[in-house]
Amino acid sequence: MVAIAVPASLSACSLQQNIEGIPECTDSPRVPNSALVLMAQSVPSAQMLPCVRSVPVGWTFGELSARNGSAQFMFDSDREGMSALVVSLQSDCSVEDTSQVSSDQPGTERYERVSRVTNGFGGERIYTFDGGCVVYTFDLRGESHAEPVTEITNALGFVSREDLADQVSEHSDGRLSLDPTE
Amino acid sequence: MTSTPGVRAGDSAQQPGLARALPHRRPSGEPPPLPRKLNKSGKYWLLLALFVVMFGAVVATTSRTGVTLDVLDHQVLVWLADLRTSVVTHLMRTISWLSSSDALVIAWWISLAILIIWRRWRHLLVWVVAMLLVSNLSLAGAEVIQRPRPLDIEIIGPWQGFAMPSAPMAVFAATVVNILYALVPAGRPRQIGKGIAAVLFALVGFSRMYLAQDSPTDVLFGLIIGVAIPLAFFRLFAPNDVFPVTYHRGRKAHLDVTGERGLAIRRALKDQLGLIAIDVQPFGLEGSGGSTPLRVTVEGNPDTYVFCKLYAATHLRSDRWYKLGRTMLYGRLEDESAFNTVRRLVQYEDYLLRLLYEAKLPVPEPFGIVEITPEREYLLITQFFDGAREIGESEVDDSIIDQGLLIVRQLWDAGLAHRDIKPANLLVREDRLLMIDSAFAEVRPSPWRQAVDLANMMLVLALRSDVQRVYNRALLVFTEDEIAEAFAATRGITMPTQLRRMMRQQGRRLHEEFRQLPPTKPKPIRIQRWSWRRVGLLVAVALGVLLGITIAIPLLGSPL
Numbered sequence: 001m002v003a004i005a006v007p008a009s010l011s012a013c014s015l016q017q018n019i020e021g022i023p024e025c026t027d028s029p030r031v032p033n034s035a036l037v038l039m040a041q042s043v044p045s046a047q048m049l050p051c052v053r054s055v056p057v058g059w060t061f062g063e064l065s066a067r068n069g070s071a072q073f074m075f076d077s078d079r080e081g082m083s084a085l086v087v088s089l090q091s092d093c094s095v096e097d098t099s100q101v102s103s104d105q106p107g108t109e110r111y112e113r114v115s116r117v118t119n120g121f122g123g124e125r126i127y128t129f130d131g132g133c134v135v136y137t138f139d140l141r142g143e144s145h146a147e148p149v150t151e152i153t154n155a156l157g158f159v160s161r162e163d164l165a166d167q168v169s170e171h172s173d174g175r176l177s178l179d180p181t182e
Numbered sequence: 183m184t185s186t187p188g189v190r191a192g193d194s195a196q197q198p199g200l201a202r203a204l205p206h207r208r209p210s211g212e213p214p215p216l217p218r219k220l221n222k223s224g225k226y227w228l229l230l231a232l233f234v235v236m237f238g239a240v241v242a243t244t245s246r247t248g249v250t251l252d253v254l255d256h257q258v259l260v261w262l263a264d265l266r267t268s269v270v271t272h273l274m275r276t277i278s279w280l281s282s283s284d285a286l287v288i289a290w291w292i293s294l295a296i297l298i299i300w301r302r303w304r305h306l307l308v309w310v311v312a313m314l315l316v317s318n319l320s321l322a323g324a325e326v327i328q329r330p331r332p333l334d335i336e337i338i339g340p341w342q343g344f345a346m347p348s349a350p351m352a353v354f355a356a357t358v359v360n361i362l363y364a365l366v367p368a369g370r371p372r373q374i375g376k377g378i379a380a381v382l383f384a385l386v387g388f389s390r391m392y393l394a395q396d397s398p399t400d401v402l403f404g405l406i407i408g409v410a411i412p413l414a415f416f417r418l419f420a421p422n423d424v425f426p427v428t429y430h431r432g433r434k435a436h437l438d439v440t441g442e443r444g445l446a447i448r449r450a451l452k453d454q455l456g457l458i459a460i461d462v463q464p465f466g467l468e469g470s471g472g473s474t475p476l477r478v479t480v481e482g483n484p485d486t487y488v489f490c491k492l493y494a495a496t497h498l499r500s501d502r503w504y505k506l507g508r509t510m511l512y513g514r515l516e517d518e519s520a521f522n523t524v525r526r527l528v529q530y531e532d533y534l535l536r537l538l539y540e541a542k543l544p545v546p547e548p549f550g551i552v553e554i555t556p557e558r559e560y561l562l563i564t565q566f567f568d569g570a571r572e573i574g575e576s577e578v579d580d581s582i583i584d585q586g587l588l589i590v591r592q593l594w595d596a597g598l599a600h601r602d603i604k605p606a607n608l609l610v611r612e613d614r615l616l617m618i619d620s621a622f623a624e625v626r627p628s629p630w631r632q633a634v635d636l637a638n639m640m641l642v643l644a645l646r647s648d649v650q651r652v653y654n655r656a657l658l659v660f661t662e663d664e665i666a667e668a669f670a671a672t673r674g675i676t677m678p679t680q681l682r683r684m685m686r687q688q689g690r691r692l693h694e695e696f697r698q699l700p701p702t703k704p705k706p707i708r709i710q711r712w713s714w715r716r717v718g719l720l721v722a723v724a725l726g727v728l729l730g731i732t733i734a735i736p737l738l739g740s741p742l
Binding site: 021034035038041065067068168172175178179181 | 249331334335337339340
């Protein structure tokens, strides 16, 4: 009970935490974000990991769920509805029926699939990279289309596995690494 | 043994031969005869759980503790990883499956079926609440502590979410402890079960570490939470001496009076009433559902018996449900308000017995109340009618008929009603009719209830004689109109179950025969009474059932 009541963001932790478990992109302080580490563990092959730069006004970070093989987190919006955006990390993604566009995230390829443009917007954006892929699934129920998509996608970014591994190693004074050492 | 004559006007108020020691006042701070307790192991587990919570808080808030823990756990996991072979890995995956969602839901459904079949509702409720607490605490704890899965090692088993405490381990341990305390009878079977549980905990914990699903401390903390909470819940809210796990049919209301409770009863009788009990035996269980009746042999000259009725919280709940059910089915027949505490229930019965006794009715002498566990268990002690037989097994002549009718007249004159006149509550000894069990008696009852007492008495008397004879004798004590009113007021549920059953067995329609005898035949008195309370209760119960279903459906899923 006490543990639940303790705000996990009180101080520096074994790994960087926030009460919502948000996988934050920030690399300051040089303490690995525990949610990011968990996502990295869910898809050990993924060389890039999705992260959150900041949560825009009107949007709320939903829960992070990670398991062996995949991880996802979602955002709710006060205008676009619940689970308006779901971000999934997977080891493999289908890009059939998609259109490739130039990627805004270095080291990735980007694909788009639009399924609905009436009553908001529905569709998928897929980023592929070495060892994995990230899917943004949009289910926007508001009146505006492009604006909320831009708003929320600008709030997202990527962290390389290598950077995260460096943080883990540095934080444990070289005694531990993110992935098993050969 | 001393044969005590039935107590009537002019009889001695003291049971001869009863030796009394000086009562002993329990000083402040001294535990009652049968205190509620958690047992040492329960306290240790709770302390461990508290430590886990505190330690979790430390890990969540201090950097170096977490890193140190990660490094220490890592060393153990590396050592275990060195043991990995394909055969051992296959075996460990099989063992680890026991803590999976699929395995836990299967165990839950089987246990649920057993608990429902054996109507072990209290155990079911404790199980559900304890499991909800364990699963939510472990999942919420993991969300707060946010410890990732083991670092720097290949994880070769399925996992989900943050690692500390291990929710699968906690829920698995809670399931095993729940099974132990809700399904396995206490004593040797449970002791063996505890050994098996320890082996299972070790195997599953080891397998999860071998597969690197959890770190050692994740497993340990999950285990502690999973054991401590259900253990404490069962010991506090479904203690074995009150809610024993048994697999024989029979009334659930009867308490085990051997072991600690037996000793507590002896001690309480001596300390509080000065009675030195030599032997405590259940007595007449088949005729009692609302309490545990006992025959206690006490020291005397010569040794003699006293009769005791043990009341506990279970009886209070039975009384509450019984009255609620009657109110819903038939409306407000009479004062059907349930008792709030066991103490009040026993005080009420003792008080009514004293009133009956003072009114010179042939009832046992009341000796008082003894406290076993404050507010939870009390013993009502009365004279024991040694050698008396139920009226259903005795010869019923004019003298007995007259005594029975006189009892009702005395009740009427004293402004009392017995409300449970049936063969089991009317005893015959040496041509004397005796009345027992004042649990349902009432002061200043309604005229309707008084009339029902008369009709039930006449029906009981007619069971072992004939209707015309009883009617003729009744005319010596009651008017034709009073008798006619009695049978107009009495039918169906106003007759005790035992009386109805015996009439059915004899194939006699005594009630109809009696109704034909009085020259005036009043219209039957309505017993279905509608009131706002009844309507409200029906609506509340319907809503409660709906709410219960809504809550129960998600609970059928995996506890993990």
